[in-house]
Amino acid sequence: MLELAIGIILGGCALGAGCAMIAGIGPGIGEGNAVAAACEAIGRQPECKGSVTSTMLMGCAIAETTGLYALVIAILLIFVAPNLLVNVLLRALGA
Amino acid sequence: MKQKSIGFIVADVIYILMMILPFLAAITLKVLTTPLSDGVEITGARIFFTIPMPIQDLLVTESQINSLCVMIALFGLCLFLTHGLKTKNISVRQHLAEWIVEKVDKLVNDSMGNYFMNFAPFIIAILALSAFSSFTCLIGLFPPTSDINIVAGWAVLVFILITYNKLKCGPVHYLKGFAEPVAFLAPINFISEFATPISMAFRHYGNVLSGSVISVLIATALQGLSNLVLGWLPGFLGEIPFLQVGIPAVLSIYFDVFSGGLQAFIFAMLTMMYVADGFPMEEYFARKKAKQDKQH
Known part of the structure; x- marks a missing residue:
């Protein structure tokens, strides 16, 4: 019974991490749009290449934030949560 | 000479x-304290x-x-x-130092305005600290920026600076800022105020950490692949992971050098933007002028 409970915890953590990374779609689309617009701007005005590139990198990094929130949650679920939850379970059973 | x-x-x-x-x-401390282990290992500090x-x-x-x-x-x-430092016949290192100072002054002047010129030393300090902290993983050390505690400390410092600059016109003006553009949005404005340091810390830490996690995963995968493909070689030759030579270094240029430098630049740029945006420029100068007119 204990093995089943621990298995459910580990499986739940892995599934949760996978689901969290669905958020990677959003920044991907957003950064793609940003780079497309930057390419268009450079094509129209090649002399502005430097400032357009730096502004685009800045915007991309900010658009990445939501993806990174998901990444942080996924990393916590994989590396931190299983230990924590199994300990909680063992303590509850021991009490 | x-x-x-x-x-x-x-x-x-x-x-x-x-x-x-x-x-x-x-490096000596790390070599002495890290226990020997084989296989993939992703640990915190x-x-x-x-x-x-x-x-x-x-x-x-x-x-x-x-x-x-x-x-x-x-x-x-x-x-x-x-x-x-000299005024004539200047050396190469003085050229370099002057170039750095001029670049940073120009950057701060362009993105914050002339009033904030005394922020330039702080900006270059946080830029250099962040960039060199990320670059320490190039010599095999644990990069401090992939620990959230370090980056969160910087973010809290920036948050204090932002709030200090917002309070330049007194607490009443500061509290009134939360009721913009409409009064019932105040709770959301209040939350977004505290989201600023959290998002700054998570952005920097997440980027550096994801880079190191991906590097470790790719190095492990290459070891497995090399055992699979080159395992037929006789003797000890089959045990050497040849595919691990060189390929992780190319990825490290992106994940460690480019990403680390870019995140340092972005942290500094966001600091400048938030501080300059938070400062109530027009109101502050209007009050200052009114005060001076009163005295004369």
């Missing part, structure tokens, strides 16, 4: 040692010892030690670059 005096050379040697020795010490404190124990970790090493090395670099 005049011969350099002995004192000058001795000071130079001391500064160069200040740049190199902390990293050597950190190693805890060296704990200092008992009333509320919570203070942990002294690898990231704090490495961060201090970077600070000492940067201090040595600054002393080295500004050693022996």
Whole structure:
């Protein structure tokens, strides 16, 4: 019974991490749009290449934030949560 | 050209040692304290010892030690670059120092305006600290920026600066800022105020950490692949992971050098933007002018 409970915890953590990374779609689309617009701007005005590139990198990094929130949650679920939850379970059973 | 005096050379040697020795010490400490293990291992910062404190124990970790090493090395670099400043016949290092100062002044002037010129030293300090902290993983140390505690400390510092600049026109004006554009949005504005440091910390830490996690995963995958493809070679040749040579280094250029430098730049840019945006420029100067008119 204990093995089943621990298995459910580990499986739940892995599934949760996978689901969290669905958020990677959003920044991907957003950064793609940003780079497309930057390419268009450079094509129209090649002399502005430097400032357009730096502004685009800045915007991309900010658009990445939501993806990174998901990444942080996924990393916590994989590396931190299983230990924590199994300990909680063992303590509850021991009490 | 005049011969350099002995004192000058001795000071130079001391500064160069200040740049190199902390990293050597950190590498020695890491080699001595890391237990031998095989296989993939992704761990947080190693805890060296704990200092008992009333509320919570203070942990002294690898990231704090490495961060201090970077600070000492940067201090040595600054002393080295500004050693022996002259007005004529300037040396290469003085050219470099002047170039850095001019670039940073221009950056701060462009993105914050003339009023905030005294922010330039703080901006270059946080930029250099962040960039060199990320670059420490190039010599095999644990990068302090992939520990959220270090980056969150910087983000809290920036948050204090933002709030200080917002309070320049008094607490009433500060509280009124929450009711913009409509009064019932105040709770959301209040939350977004505290989301600023959290998002700054998570952005920097997440980027550096994801880079190191991906590097470790790819190195492990290449080892497995190399065993699979080249395992038929006779004797010990089959055990050497040839595919691991060179390929992780190419990825490291993106994940460590480019990403680390870009995140440092973005952290500095966001600091400038938030501080300059938070400062109520028109109101402040209007009040200052009114005060001066009253006195005359």
